[in-house]
Amino acid sequence: MRIWHTSDWHVGRTFHGHATLEPLEGVLREMAETVRALEVDVVVVAGDVYDSSTPSADAIGVFNRSLRRLREAGPQVVLTAGNHDSPTRLGSMSDFVSASGVHVITRPEQVTVPVTLHDDHGPVHVYGIPFLEPARLRHVWEADPMRTQAHAVDEAMRLVRADLAERGGRSVVLAHTFVAGAEGESCESERAIVDSPTVGGVDRVPVTGFDGVTYAALGHIHGRSVLAEHVRYSGAPLHLSFSEEAKPRGGWLVDLDADGLADVTWVDLGVPRPLVTLTGTLQELLEAPEHGAHTAAWVRARLTDPLRQRDAMRRLQSRFPHCAQLDYVALAAPVGGDRAYRELVHGKSDLEVVDTFLGRVRGTGLDTDEREIVDDVLAHSGAELP
Structure with missing residues (x-):
């Protein structure tokens, strides 16, 4: 039988x-x-x-x-x-x-x-x-x-x-x-x-x-x-x-x-649409020639960018129409870890508060260019941050 x-x-x-x-x-x-x-x-x-x-x-x-x-x-x-x-x-x-x-x-x-x-x-x-x-x-x-x-x-x-x-x-x-x-x-x-x-x-x-x-x-x-x-x-x-x-x-x-x-x-048995996991920076996934073979596949993108990228899923789907999942695998840990935000900003200047906030939400504080912009804004605002 x-x-x-x-x-x-x-x-x-x-x-x-x-x-x-x-x-x-x-x-x-x-x-x-x-x-x-x-x-x-x-x-x-x-x-x-x-x-x-x-x-x-x-x-x-x-x-x-x-x-x-x-x-x-x-x-x-x-x-x-x-x-x-x-x-x-x-x-x-x-x-x-x-x-x-x-x-x-x-x-x-x-x-x-x-x-x-x-x-x-x-x-x-x-x-x-x-x-x-x-x-x-x-x-x-x-x-x-x-x-x-x-x-x-x-x-x-x-x-x-x-x-x-x-x-x-x-x-x-x-x-x-x-x-x-x-x-x-x-x-x-x-x-x-x-x-x-x-x-x-x-x-x-x-x-x-x-x-x-x-x-x-x-x-x-x-x-x-x-x-x-x-x-x-x-x-x-x-x-x-x-x-x-x-x-x-x-x-x-x-x-x-x-x-x-x-x-x-x-x-x-046949697989109607193959699955593939692609790992790299957003730019690498969008431009690397070897990834062209996966445009018809279900794609899971694992981005290694240190910061979240704007419109990442939309941009990925412009190359991979069946991109179904997006993960960030290299985001920096929030500055301060598990410490309370109030404790982190206590006694800090306005510029330091902004720097701490960005570190908390995106994993890195102000870079040199951002620091200059924020410093200039604060200098001309004439107002203190709450």
Whole structure:
């Protein structure tokens, strides 16, 4: 059996205020063409289908068309809810779309009801573990304790293994959670997955929690990651933040044989608009010939000018129309540090007050030319500064 592992579509997401529906639909269209060419049997989507629990009509349209293209390409589709999704809204379609080969798993009660598919070697049971909120599970499962994501996923996997022991055969688990070892692949675009009490502030599920299954298709981390041969994140199909610019986009092609996991291969998908971070002074970014190759990219500009530049974003966008983020990385520290401004100017002359003020707001005081101008203004004003 051949499986395509994807996750974190985040349909409806914006990128620094820019809509992403059109480029995402293009990538998902390419995904459908790819799974058709590779003769994929089942596509698994491990959560965060939408970016919001209340998706717009346009987002729903993109999602529905993308599902239809995947089914027309041949494979069955199994998807679960992530922490961005509304289990109720996403799950409302499950009863009737399953007849068309799209299987939606959004409730913890469905954990032990796999989608069972068959190939020449027998059954493959596809289990879905949607995003689990421990506080809402205490009346569903009797496990104790039930305070963290780790506790919830551990109980879900215990139930999966018990069910699998009775059914027999190979198994695939979809889970939307944060697994220990994926920290290095975490991105700025991910929302904290839980608010429950955790050790060190981060609620991680151990990799060993997925022992006993043939393959674990994970979602939540937006960069691909291999935590064990059979435990992987696919990442999002579209770049969602500049922290992901070096991370490839695509999906895992998972092959199962009679003995279990036969092979896992990464397959790239196209990037509609590449991301690039450019560092230098404003003048360098505007004039350096080598930056001409990035005029069509999403650009994050990291300016090294010691002072803020006038109309910097507008000027950058005259060369880089898709410049979306501007950071200053070399601004001097405010003069006086954390000392109160009143303390800094106490007993100083008017010229010294101006010098201190500029040092406070821009990191450097008056230069020689500025000092002469201010000194001249003060000399002719005939007024004292308050």
